[in-house]
Structures are given as structure tokens and as C-alpha cells.
Amino acid sequence: MKLQSGFPLLLQQYKALFWKNLLLSWRNKRATFLQLFASFFFFLILFFIENTMEVRFSSSTSNNRSVMDPLPLISPPIPPCEDKNYIKLPCFDFVWSGNQSARITSIVSAIMANNPRRPIPSSKVKSFSTTAEVDEWLNDNPMHCPGALHFWERNATVISYGIQTNSTAIAKRSSYEDPLFKFRIPLQIAAEREIARSLIGVPDFSWVMALKEFAHPAIETFSAMASGGPACFLAIAMFSFVFQISSLVSEKELKLRQGMTMMGLYDSAYWLSWLTFDGILTLLSSLFIVFFGSVFQFELFLNNSFAHLVTVFGFPYDRGISKVYQAVWSFFPPNLLAEALLLLNQATPHNAGVVYNRRISKAKCGADHEECLITLNYIYKWLLGTFFLWIVFAIYLDNVIRNASGVRKPVFYFLKPGYWTGKGGNELEDSGICSCTSSTSAHEEHILPDDEDVQEEEKIVKQQTREEIEDTNVAVQIRGFTKTYPSTIDMTSCGKCKKRSPYHALKGLWLNIVKDQLFCLLGPNGAGKTTTINCLTGIISVTDGDALIYGYSLRSSTGLWNVRKLIGVCPQFDVLWDSLTGQEHLFIFASIKGLNPTSIQSVIEKLLAETGLTEAARVRAVHYSGGMKRRLSVAMALIGDPKLVILDEPTTGMDPITRRHVWDIIEDAKKGRAIVLTTHSMEEADILGDRIGIMVKGMLRCIGTSIRLKSRFGAGFIANVIFTSGANGQNLSSRDEIDRAHCEDVKQLFEQKLDIVPKEEKKSFLTFVIPRDREVLLSNFFAELQDKESELGIADIQLGQTTLEEVFLNIARRAELEPNLKRIDQSGLRYNYRNSTHQWSRMPIQLNDMDHDVNV
Numbered sequence: 104m105k106l107q108s109g110f111p112l113l114l115q116q117y118k119a120l121f122w123k124n125l126l127l128s129w130r131n132k133r134a135t136f137l138q139l140f141a142s143f144f145f146f147l148i149l150f151f152i153e154n155t156m157e158v159r160f161s162s163s164t165s166n167n168r169s170v171m172d173p174l175p176l177i178s179p180p181i182p183p184c185e186d187k188n189y190i191k192l193p194c195f196d197f198v199w200s201g202n203q204s205a206r207i208t209s210i211v212s213a214i215m216a217n218n219p220r221r222p223i224p225s226s227k228v229k230s231f232s233t234t235a236e237v238d239e240w241l242n243d244n245p246m247h248c249p250g251a252l253h254f255w256e257r258n259a260t261v262i263s264y265g266i267q268t269n270s271t272a273i274a275k276r277s278s279y280e281d282p283l284f285k286f287r288i289p290l291q292i293a294a295e296r297e298i299a300r301s302l303i304g305v306p307d308f309s310w311v312m313a314l315k316e317f318a319h320p321a322i323e324t325f326s327a328m329a330s331g332g333p334a335c336f337l338a339i340a341m342f343s344f345v346f347q348i349s350s351l352v353s354e355k356e357l358k359l360r361q362g363m364t365m366m367g368l369y370d371s372a373y374w375l376s377w378l379t380f381d382g383i384l385t386l387l388s389s390l391f392i393v394f395f396g397s398v399f400q401f402e403l404f405l406n407n408s409f410a411h412l413v414t415v416f417g418f419p420y421d422r423g424i425s426k427v428y429q430a431v432w433s434f435f436p437p438n439l440l441a442e443a444l445l446l447l448n449q450a451t452p453h454n455a456g457v458v459y460n461r462r463i464s465k466a467k468c469g470a471d472h473e474e475c476l477i478t479l480n481y482i483y484k485w486l487l488g489t490f491f492l493w494i495v496f497a498i499y500l501d502n503v504i505r506n507a508s509g510v511r512k513p514v515f516y517f518l519k520p521g522y523w524t525g526k527g528g529n530e531l532e533d534s535g536i537c538s539c540t541s542s543t544s545a546h547e548e549h550i551l552p553d554d555e556d557v558q559e560e561e562k563i564v565k566q567q568t569r570e571e572i573e574d575t576n577v578a579v580q581i582r583g584f585t586k587t588y589p590s591t592i593d594m595t596s597c598g599k600c601k602k603r604s605p606y607h608a609l610k611g612l613w614l615n616i617v618k619d620q621l622f623c624l625l626g627p628n629g630a631g632k633t634t635t636i637n638c639l640t641g642i643i644s645v646t647d648g649d650a651l652i653y654g655y656s657l658r659s660s661t662g663l664w665n666v667r668k669l670i671g672v673c674p675q676f677d678v679l680w681d682s683l684t685g686q687e688h689l690f691i692f693a694s695i696k697g698l699n700p701t702s703i704q705s706v707i708e709k710l711l712a713e714t715g716l717t718e719a720a721r722v723r724a725v726h727y728s729g730g731m732k733r734r735l736s737v738a739m740a741l742i743g744d745p746k747l748v749i750l751d752e753p754t755t756g757m758d759p760i761t762r763r764h765v766w767d768i769i770e771d772a773k774k775g776r777a778i779v780l781t782t783h784s785m786e787e788a789d790i791l792g793d794r795i796g797i798m799v800k801g802m803l804r805c806i807g808t809s810i811r812l813k814s815r816f817g818a819g820f821i822a823n824v825i826f827t828s829g830a831n832g833q834n835l836s837s838r839d840e841i842d843r844a845h846c847e848d849v850k851q852l853f854e855q856k857l858d859i860v861p862k863e864e865k866k867s868f869l870t871f872v873i874p875r876d877r878e879v880l881l882s883n884f885f886a887e888l889q890d891k892e893s894e895l896g897i898a899d900i901q902l903g904q905t906t907l908e909e910v911f912l913n914i915a916r917r918a919e920l921e922p923n924l925k926r927i928d929q930s931g932l933r934y935n936y937r938n939s940t941h942q943w944s945r946m947p948i949q950l951n952d953m954d955h956d957v958n959v
């Protein structure tokens with residue numbers, strides 16, 4: 104199948120990943136809704152705060168409102184004392200002194216009677232003779248009266264007066280009380296009016312006085328946007344940031360990205376898809392910020408030009424802070440954003456806001472020109488510059504920080520010319536940023552295999568490597584894979600640091616995997632099977648050695664790219680997006696692989712049919728059963744007709760029927776390609792494996808066909824003798840006795856003739872393991888047994904070879920015993936016991952077979 108490459112492939116991958124991001128956002132509606140509309144909820148809160156504050160300071164005398172056309176106050180009356188904020192009852196509208204004068208008394212009576220719209224009853228006024236008495240009363244009765252009038256009749260034509268008021272301005276709930284306007288001026292007008300009337304002798308002399316406050320702008324403005332805006336903007340931005348980061352991190356943690364990389368994903372397509380998708384989401388979210396800001400009528404949004412509002416965020420830039428410090432802070436976009444918001448806020452109340460083409464002007468960067476240190480244009484440039492800086496930094500960290508498989512690129516990988524030219528520089532390192540010890544040289548660790556078949560295989564591969572012989576029949580040639588995981592420091596549950604020594608997971612693997620064959624890799628947990636597969640797919644680097652896959656070396660980055668086009672991988676754990684359907688997964692991976700867009704649909708349908716997922720094609724992966732997920736992973740591995748298919752435990756969790764179905768798929772897939780399969784099912788290995796290798800502790804212990812392994816490592820033969828139940832017409836106890844007697848007779852016969860005892864013994868059958876060296880005795884023995892069948896109550900005799908499981912257990916057991924057989928002589932060489940030849944062989948000491956845990 105012809106696969107795309109170069110720019111068309113990059114474009115195709117980009118489109119598929121962008122579509123994937125779109126689907127994930129659409130399916131994860133709640134998170135997307137919050138990302139886009141968080142501004143609405145924050146602005147709603149700001150709106151309520153702003154309106155509450157506005158109502159609170161709604162009186163005309165308050166400073167927070169601008170008064171453009173003040174209304175005149177015409178001859179304001181003396182208000183009832185109850186109108187005062189915080190008054191104690193009983194209260195008096197006013198108290199006065201000078202009551203020894205009849206003229207003054209009549210003036211006060213006139214004040215009370217002529218109070219506009221409300222004559223004052225005498226019960227609301229209290230008189231005294233001197234100012235001292237008034238002071239004394241006020242002192243003794245605080246908060247019972249808002250004002251006092253003092254009169255002195257100097258002579259017939261001169262009357263003096265004075266006013267005392269409680270001058271404390273008080274705000275109560277939504278009303279603000281200014282004592283000057285509310286009490287003092289009405290008292291003054293009343294006193295002057297009646298003194299004048301008394302002096303000129305005309306009781307109804309017209310005395311109209313109007314008062315008007317200055318037109319003025321709001322002096323102390325309260326803006327919820329100015330006070331809470333920066334925090335809100337930061338919170339809105341954080342919503343998007345947190346969602347975007349968690350999507351990226353979970354793709355990495357769940358090894359989805361690794362899965363895509365194995366299928367040939369370009370890093371550039373990956374980053375570009377996230378960048379553009381998140382860019383669009385951020386743009387939409389910014390537009391909604393502007394939209395909701397305008398809907399809620401915040402001046403910031405109404406007065407400033409639209410172009411500025413999209414970039415809004417900050418840190419208080421101040422003259423006291425050095426330029427270097429400001430520059431350092433400018434590297435963090437939220438600081439600049441807050442500063443921009445502050446500038447825009449300052450620009451709104453008194454002028455028309457900031458327009459785009461005057462963004463450079465300092466005069467427009469805020470109300471207080473002196474305070475203006477940076478312009479919006481400066482902020483634009485820094486935001487744009489830091490955007491690129493952070494993207495590059497993110498990509499760098501992504502490369503140099505250890506991934507889920509524990510590998511990373513060298514710290515200065517970008518300095519290698521090969522990285523830019525695509526001809527190298529993609530090498531991975533095992534060590535973590537803070538790994539402490541370098542691993543021991545891989546060569547020192549290589550141990551010669553014990554088994555002659557493995558030795559023979561190693562010899563062939565080494566010879567082909569040395570003589571550069573290209574065997575056209577070989578699909579994969581593994582040339583001495585060694586893999587040492589570096590030492591790490593782990594935290595224990597009790598908070599202690601535990602140092603883990605370097606671990607030698609692969610200790611020299613030499614192997615040819617032939618075309619049109621399935622090579623089955625068996626081994627107990629931790630044997631190194633997955634490590635071998637990860638090395639083959641380039642997910643982790645080998646410490647030493649190389650592999651040629653269809654002639655391409657894994658060691659070169661161009662080789663690795665070509666290899667990725669040739670392989671299909673079903674990883675050990677399903678790497679699937681819960682919210683995407685089976686069909687969508689296949690589409691994404693087919694696009695990454697580079698299938699022609701016109702053929703993708705038919706390939707998907709074929710794979711779905713093959714893996715029995717047609718009906719579940721449109722069901723999201725989260726609703727798949729474990730078996731369905733594995734089948735989808737197998738289908739993904741077969742996309743693009745790969746020449747090498749790597750299946751890491753593909754049938755785990757499948758029921759027997761599905762498993763057999765997948766075996767059929769794998770059997771069919773053998774044609775024209777090589778398959779590497781790891782499994783814990785011996786039955787699977789027996790049925791599917793053309794060649795089987797068993798690994799233990801990072802080394803290949805045996806290799807060959809199933810029959811060869813059984814004959815070399817199996818115990819020999821297995822014989823099952825099945826008995827008939829006792830003769831009819833007898834009671835139960837005597838039937839039992841007869842059965843037991845038959846059983847004993849057969850056991851005796853096996854012991855006499857073959858010198859073996861049963862491996863398993865049940866009432867109805869006996870199982871014997873017959874060693875291979877008794878093979879010559881078998882035909883006579885079983886002929887004799889058959890003759891005595893009815894005499895011994897035998898219903899059936901079954902004879903077969905030992906199972907692969909037997910072989911596996913034998914090999915694993917032998918390897919388990921290995922450390923006990925090690926001897927170290929004084930020259931530092933370890934002796935290994937060779938079981939087959941009963942000899943001790945000399946080989947270099949290997950200290951790291953087991954973990955050395957050291958508490959530090």
C-alpha cells in the first residue's frame with residue numbers, strides 16, 4: 104500500500120489531529136462550555152457588585168456620581184428631625200437660645216409657622232436662654248437634635264444669629280447625608296428670612312433662595328471592573344489554561360502520544376494541531392469576553408477599541424521597580440495582561456478610551472500621564488514575543504523531560520545538525536534529568552547464552568553482522584540489544600527516598616525474525632518482552648546494539664522514520680481516547696500512517712469487519728469491553744498493511760470465542776509480513792507461533808519451533824489412564840474397593856515397567872509423566888497395558904507430548920534457580936552452572952542481576 108510522506112503527510116496528520124481535538128471538545132461539552140463562557144459568570148458577579156455599589160451611593164451629593172446638570176434646591180424647608188440618619192427619639196427639629204427676648208421668640212414662632220410645606224409643631228422645638236445652656240443640653244442629649252439657632256438682639260435694627268449643626272456626614276444603606284445641604288442651609292434660610300421680615304416689618308416679605316451644587320464629574324469612582332477585573336481575567340484565562348494543559352498531559356500520560364509516534368506521527372503536526380486548536384478556543388473565549396463585557400455595559404468594553412480588548416492582562420508596573428525587574432516580569436504573560444487591563448480601565452472614565460492606531464501614545468495609556476510607564480503597544484510586542492518564546496520552551500521541555508517510558512533527548516539535542524536536517528539527532532537517552540549514576544557499559548554485561556539453539560542463532564546473526572550479509576528472508580535482525588534502565592530515586596510510602604540501582608532489562612539479544620512467520624516471545628513477568636518491543640519501535644533507546652528492520656537501522660533517525668512506516672504496533676495497554684468511537688480511532692491512525700484519503704474509509708470498514716467491530720463502530724471506546732478494546736488495538740496495528748506487526752499481549756481479557764477469532768485474524772495477517780507476538784497464553788503461542796523464544800531475566804533461554812522446544816525442554820510424554828466406574832449390580836462400597844484396586848494395579852505396573860509414580864491421581868484417572876529416556880520401552884509397555892484394559896478397568900489410555908506450559912515452567916524454574924548457582928571466585932569472575940553439560944563456565948561478573956535498594 105502506497106503511503107504518503109513529507110508535507111502532504113504532515114498536512115493530513117495535522118487535519119486528523121485537529122479534527123480529533125474538535126471532537127474531544129465537542130464530546131466534552133461541559134469543559135468546553137466553561138472554557139468559552141467562564142467570562143459570563145465572572146462578569147455577572149462583577150455586574151452585581153457594581154450595581155450594588157451604585158445603588159448604595161446614589162444620592163446626588165455623593166462623590167462617586169458625576170453630576171452634569173445639577174437641579175436647583177429652592178428655599179429648602181427645615182426637615183423633620185426623624186429624617187436624619189441615626190437620630191435618637193424623642194427628637195427636636197432644632198433647639199434655640201435667646202428666649203428672654205420677646206422679639207426673638209416671635210421670630211422663632213414665625214420660623215416654625217412659615218416653614219415651607221410643613222409648619223413645625225412646638226413640641227419639636229426646644230428653647231434656651233443662652234448658648235451655654237444649649238451646649239450643655241446637647242452634651243447631655245447627644246443625637247437628639249440635628250441643629251441649633253442662636254439669636255442676639257443687639258438693638259432695634261440689628262439682630263445677630265448663629266447656627267450649630269452636627270456636621271458629621273453619614274451614609275446609611277443607599278442614602279448619603281450631607282448635613283450642610285440637609286440641615287444647615289435650611290436653618291440659615293429660615294433664620295435670615297424671619298429676621299429680615301421682623302426688621303423691615305413686612306411679615307409676608309418674599310424670601311426665596313435657590314441653591315445649586317457645581318456640575319462635577321464623579322470624584323471617587325467605584326468600578327467593579329477596575330477592582331476585580333484583573334483577578335477575573337486571570338481566572339477566565341486560567342480556566343482555558345488548565346483544560347488545555349490537562350488535555351496535553353493526559354495524552355502524554357496515557358501514552359496516546361507515544362502510540363501515535365509509533366505510527367509515524369510528526370512532532371510538528373502534533374504541536375501545530377494543539378496550537379491552532381487552542382488558539383481558536385482562546386480567540387473565541389476572548390470574543391465572548393468582549394461580547395459579555397459589552398452586554399453587561401462595562402465601560403472598559405464600551406469605550407476602548409475592540410482591537411485592544413482581545414489582548415487584555417498584569418503586574419503593577421511602577422517607577423520604583425527597576426527596568427530589569429520589569430523586563431523579567433514581562434516574560435510572564437499574565438502580568439502584562441493585568442497591566443494592559445489597568446491601562447484600559449484608567450483610560451475609560453474620562454476620555455473615549457484607547458483606539459488602536461494611538462496605542463503607541465503614552466498620553467492615551469492612562470488618566471495619569473506621569474504614572475504611565477509602558478504603552479499598550481509595548482504590551483502587544485511583549486505578549487507576541489513571549490508567546491513564541493513559551494511555545495519553543497514547551498517543545499524543548501517536552502523533548503528533554505523523561506516521558507512515560509522513561510526516555511528523553513539529550514539536553515543540547517537541538518545543537519546537533521542532524522536534528523535539523525533529519526539525518527540524526529533524534530537519539531533518546533535513558534537517564535532522567537536527575538539520575539545519579541551512569542549505567543554500566545552494556546558490553547561488560549553481555550553473558551553467553553546457555554542453550555545451544557540460542558548460541559547457534561546468536562552465531563548466525565553475529566556472522567551476518569560481521570560479514571554484512573543481507574538475508575532477504577529476514578524481516579528483523581536484532582543485533583545484541585542491551586538495555587539498562589538508569590538508577591532512580593523513588594519516594595516510598597513513608598516519605599523516605601529509595602535509590603534503585605541501574606536495572607539490566609535486556610542482556611544481549613541476537614535474533615533473526617523471518618518474513619511470513621510469527622515469532623512468539625514468551626517469558627514471565629518482567630522478563631524484558633515489552634522492553635524488546637519498545638526498543639524495536641524506537642519508543643525507548645537501546646543501551647547497546649542495533650536492529651535492522653527490512654534493512655533500516657533503528658540507530659539512525661531516518662532509519663527510524665522508515666521503520667515506523669513499515670510497522671504496526673498493538674501496545675500492551677490500550678491507548679485509546681474514551682470519548683472517540685472505534686471508527687474515529689481508525690480514521691485518526693490511518694491518517695497518521697499516511698493512507699491515501701480516498702482509501703481510508705474502505706480500509707476502516709475492512710478492519711472493523713475483520714475484528715468483528717462493525718456493529719460497535721460508532722460506539723465510544725469508553726463503552727467498549729476489555730476484549731473489544733484489544734480488538735480495536737489489533738485493528739489499529741494492522742492499518743496500512745504494515746510489513747512488521749508487533750502485538751504485545753493482544754488477546755489479554757478476551758473470552759475464548761473472541762480469542763479464537765483474533766487468532767484467525769493474526770493467522771491471516773501472517774501472509775506477506777513478519778509478526779512479533781508476546782503472550783502469556785501457551786495455547787496461543789503453540790497455535791500461532793512458527794518460532795518461539797522464551798526470555799527470562801533479559802536473556803533468551805531457548806528458541807525454536809513448538810515441537811523442538813517440547814522435545815528439548817519438555818519432561819517427555821504424558822500418559823492419562825482413565826478408568827471405567829465399577830461393575831454393575833454391586834453396592835457402592837464394594838464398587839469403590841474395586842476401583843481402588845484397579846488404580847493400585849495400574850500404578851504398580853507403571854512403577855515396575857517404567858519406574859515412575861503418578862504425577863496426578865484421581866479416583867477416575869491417573870496421570871504419568873514419562874521421561875524421554877524411557878521412550879524405547881513405551882511401545883511394549885502400552886501394548887501390554889492395552890491387553891489388560893478390561894482386567895484393570897481401563898476405559899481409555901491417552902499418550903501425548905508434554906505441553907508448552909511444561910517447557911515454559913521448566914525454563915523459568917531453571918532461571919529462577921540461577922542466582923543460587925552463581926559463584927564468584929577471587930579473580931572477580933563468576934561461574935555459571937551449565938545444566939546441559941554439567942560444567943561450570945567462566946564469564947565476567949555481573950553485579951546488577953538483582954535490585955540493590957539503598958536507603959539514602
Ligand SMILES: Nc1ncnc2c1ncn2[C@@H]1O[C@H](COP(=O)(O)OP(=O)(O)OP(=O)(O)O)[C@@H](O)[C@H]1O
Nearest residue numbers: 508509588606608627628629630631632633634635
Ligand atoms: N522505565 C523503567 N525504568 C526502570 N525499570 C524498568 C522500566 N521499564 C521496565 N523496567 C523493568 O525492566 C524489566 C522488564 O520489563 P518489561 O516491561 O520489559 O517486562 P515484560 O517481560 O514485558 O513483563 P510483562 O509480562 O509483565 O509485561 C522489569 O523488571 C521492569 O521492572
